Amino acid sequence: MMEPGLYHLLFISAALFFIGVYGFLTRRNLITMLMSIELILNSVNLNFIAFNKYLWPGKMDGLFFTLFIIAIAAAEAAVAIAIIINLYRSHQSIDVENAEELKY
Amino acid sequence: MNEFLTLMKSELLVTAIIFLLLFIKIGKGIKNESLLSLVQALLLVNFIAGFFLNTTGNLFGDMFYTNPLIVFQKNILGLGVYLISLLCADWLKKSEHLPEFFMLLLSALLGMFLMISSGNLLIFYLSLELATIPVAAMANFDLNKKRSSEGAMKMILSSAFSSGILLFGISLLYGASGTISFAEIPAQLDNSPLQVLAFVFLFTAFAFKLSIVPFHLWTADVYEGSPIAVTAFLSVISKGSVAFIFMTTLYKVFQPMQEIWYNMLVMLAVATMVIGNLFALRQQNIKRFLAFSSIAQVGFILVGISSNDNMGITAVVYFILVYIFSNLAAFGVAAVISDQSGRENIDDYRGLYKTNPFLSWVLALALFSLAGIPPTAGFFGKLFLLTAGGSKASYWFITVAALNMVISLYYYLRVVRAVFMEKNEHPVENLKPGLPVKLGLIICAAGIVLIGLLSWIYDYIHSLS
Numbered sequence: 001m002m003e004p005g006l007y008h009l010l011f012i013s014a015a016l017f018f019i020g021v022y023g024f025l026t027r028r029n030l031i032t033m034l035m036s037i038e039l040i041l042n043s044v045n046l047n048f049i050a051f052n053k054y055l056w057p058g059k060m061d062g063l064f065f066t067l068f069i070i071a072i073a074a075a076e077a078a079v080a081i082a083i084i085i086n087l088y089r090s091h092q093s094i095d096v097e098n099a100e101e102l103k104y
Numbered sequence: 105m106n107e108f109l110t111l112m113k114s115e116l117l118v119t120a121i122i123f124l125l126l127f128i129k130i131g132k133g134i135k136n137e138s139l140l141s142l143v144q145a146l147l148l149v150n151f152i153a154g155f156f157l158n159t160t161g162n163l164f165g166d167m168f169y170t171n172p173l174i175v176f177q178k179n180i181l182g183l184g185v186y187l188i189s190l191l192c193a194d195w196l197k198k199s200e201h202l203p204e205f206f207m208l209l210l211s212a213l214l215g216m217f218l219m220i221s222s223g224n225l226l227i228f229y230l231s232l233e234l235a236t237i238p239v240a241a242m243a244n245f246d247l248n249k250k251r252s253s254e255g256a257m258k259m260i261l262s263s264a265f266s267s268g269i270l271l272f273g274i275s276l277l278y279g280a281s282g283t284i285s286f287a288e289i290p291a292q293l294d295n296s297p298l299q300v301l302a303f304v305f306l307f308t309a310f311a312f313k314l315s316i317v318p319f320h321l322w323t324a325d326v327y328e329g330s331p332i333a334v335t336a337f338l339s340v341i342s343k344g345s346v347a348f349i350f351m352t353t354l355y356k357v358f359q360p361m362q363e364i365w366y367n368m369l370v371m372l373a374v375a376t377m378v379i380g381n382l383f384a385l386r387q388q389n390i391k392r393f394l395a396f397s398s399i400a401q402v403g404f405i406l407v408g409i410s411s412n413d414n415m416g417i418t419a420v421v422y423f424i425l426v427y428i429f430s431n432l433a434a435f436g437v438a439a440v441i442s443d444q445s446g447r448e449n450i451d452d453y454r455g456l457y458k459t460n461p462f463l464s465w466v467l468a469l470a471l472f473s474l475a476g477i478p479p480t481a482g483f484f485g486k487l488f489l490l491t492a493g494g495s496k497a498s499y500w501f502i503t504v505a506a507l508n509m510v511i512s513l514y515y516y517l518r519v520v521r522a523v524f525m526e527k528n529e530h531p532v533e534n535l536k537p538g539l540p541v542k543l544g545l546i547i548c549a550a551g552i553v554l555i556g557l558l559s560w561i562y563d564y565i566h567s568l569s
Contacts, residue, residue: 017272024265033261040268044275051279061284062275065226069271072233076267079237080260083244087253099254102325 009050016043030084030094034077041073110157111170114178115221117150118214122207129203136197140189143206144540147186154179162223166287169223173568177348177421178217184341184428185213190544191436192333194537195443205245208238209337216345220352225274225284228349232270232313235345236263239338243330255329262322266312273305286357293360303361307368310353313346316406317376320399324383327395332442335391336435339398344424347402351409351420362412369410370501377403377508384515390438390448393515394431397474400512401427407505408489411496417569419492422562423485426473429551430482433470436545437463440537447532450519455528460535464523466545473552475516476509481556488562 016039023036045066052062088094109116121143128134134142154175162169189196189206196202215234222228240263244256278284280299281292293299308319315323327335354365380400387393408419440463441456442448457464473482486509494502537545555561 020268024261030257030261034264037261037264037268040265041271044268044271047272047275048278051275055279056282059282061226062278065229065274065278065284068226068230072230076233076237076260076264079241080264083240083253083256083260086244086247087257090248090250090253096257099257101251102254102258102328 006050006054009046009054013043013046013050016040016046028096030087030096033096034080034084038073038077041069045069107161108163110159111161111163112168113157114150114154114175114182115214115217117153118210118217121146121150122210122214125203125207125210129207133203136199136202139202140193140196140540144186144189144193147182147189151179151182151186154182166285167224167227168218168221170221171568173417173421173565174220176565176568177220177345180421180425180428181213181216181220181341181345184344184432185209185337187428187432187436187544187547188333188336188341190540190547191336191432192439193540193544195331195333195439197538199245201245205242205333208242212236212238212242212337213341216341220345220348222349223286225277225286229267229271229274233267235342236267236313239334239342242334242337243326245331245334249329251329252331253329255326258322258329259326262312266309266319269305269312270309273302273309276302276305286353289357290360293358295361295364300361300364303358303364306353307365310346310350311372314343314350314402315399316372316402317379317399320376320380323399324392324395327398328389328392332391332435332439335394336432336439339394339435340428340431343398343402344428347405347409347420347424351417354409355412355417366410366412366496369406370497373403373406373410374501374504375403376400376406377505381508381511381515384512387515388449388451390442390450390453390519393450393519394434394438397512397516398431400508401431401474403508404486404489404505407493407497407501411492413492413495414566414569415488415492415495418562418566419485419488421565421569423489425561425565426481426485426552426555429548429555430470430473430480433466433545433548433552434474436541436548437467437470440535440541441532444535444537445532450522452528452532453519454522454526455531456523459531459533462542462545463535463537466549467523468520469549469552471516471520475513477513479553479556481552481554484556484562 020036020039024033027033048062048066084094091098158172158175160171212235215231218231219235222231240256240260243259244253246252281289311319377400380396380403384396387396405420408416473480476483476486490502490505
């Protein structure tokens with residue numbers, strides 16, 4: 001059984017990041033787009049933890065950063081969901097294709 | 105303790121105003137008019153306080169640092185918020201949620217103050233979010249309008265996405281250098297591929313916030329959808345603060361990577377100026393028009409930033425000071441007209457001079473300044489930016505920038521021509537803006553004329569940088 005090393009973690013986090021970017025760009029449902037952003041933020045968390053554990057074990061900056069990112073992501077999701085609820089009230093839909101008044 | 109109070113005075117004052125508004129809100133509440141005058145007076149106090157007790161120093165183990173130049177930048181932003189509270193007074197008085205609006209506005213301002221002062225990537229990220237999330241909530245302030253919620257949705261999603269990119273860059277930078285402190289990063293930079301990748305991610309996130317082409321697509325939609333007070337805040341204050349910290353980051357933190365970012369800046373500046381100008385040519389809505397014009401102006405700011413010396417810092421700070429006055433004057437006139445007659449198209453502005461001479465003159469002055477026509481301050485702002493950029497760049501770069509000024513003349517003067525020379529059967533009726541609005545417009549107009557003529561302002565900024 002092989003111990004997971006830094007490269008494994010970096011590979012997972014890079015994969016998560018790009019899955020998040022892909023989801024953000026292709027999905028048309030606002031909630032799913034928000035979930036894709038959460039994926040991106042979690043890949044960043046994984047990156048910080050991995051670097052902190054394997055490369056800079058003496059410096060705790062990475063760990064603290066992770067805690068703050070979790071808190072800010074919650075705040076951001078709260079505002080985003082409030083906006084989406086309001087959008088649903090006026091458009092009766094949370095599909096981005098239906099919110100198309102502002103163009104060019 | 106004393107040091108804490110003097111170094112963080114702007115932040116503490118803004119926090120105090122936010123808490124005061126909170127207590128007013130949960131208490132009995134007072135009339136909109138008196139609340140508005142109270143907030144305006146407090147903002148004025150905040151602006152004046154910025155001129156006293158300016159020292160250099162840092163707090164919280166280098167996480168927060170300040171010097172007279174940074175205090176001056178904060179003062180410029182504080183002045184901008186004060187002017188917005190004057191110019192949009194008529195709209196704000198009618199709002200049902202005035203305390204909330206100012207709480208969000210001032211939270212965003214607090215975030216910008218902390219962002220300019222940040223000495224650490226953690227504080228930088230936190231304050232950037234504090235400066236963005238309240239603005240997205242403000243963009244949705246017209247709760248019943250479809251456009252407002254659509255604009256807010258575009259704003260929060262694109263800003264969340266860009267902060268995700270920023271964070272990924274920060275995490276790679278942390279992995280490659282082992283520190284997140286601005287003071288320690290430069291010694292660790294050796295242009296390894298991982299660091300360059302991290303830098304590109306960071307640069308992209310800044311480009312999103314500054315709406316540099318090709319990351320500008322959210323800008324026009326958000327500007328058009330938001331209430332006009334929020335649009336003014338976004339286009340002037342928000343953009344100015346990000347430009348300040350962008351400059352500091354490039355000059356101080358990423359100085360060892362100078363060759364890399366210089367080339368990126370040149371390419372993006374050319375793209376931003378050209379595309380911003382070309383799209384501004386075909387706009388009909390005044391807010392959308394000002395959005396694309398502000399994208400083009402960011403291109404000129406990038407020309408100044410590319411100079412990488414004290415002259416660049418001076419030119420950018422000076423230009424943003426001028427830009428605040430000229431853009432806010434234009435938005436102020438647009439706010440009066442849109443608030444009282446509900447019209448926002450450039451065609452509706454035809455024949456405005458016949459019915460509203462005062463508004464027409466202020467609008468013309470603002471647009472002349474934005475286009476950079478000599479007696480106004482905008483000309484000197486652009487001149488210093490191009491001179492600063494020219495000290496380093498090749499001549500073709502400056503030529504492209506100068507040609508873009510000519511293109512921009514066309515669309516700014518198109519509005520002036522519509523206002524003064526074209527006939528309209530149904531012009532905007534004679535509007536009566538309130539006293540605060542008139543005062544704000546007069547301050548803006550005076551600023552546009554005087555800042556260009558008083559040379560000691562430029563010298564003062566130069567002595568600080």
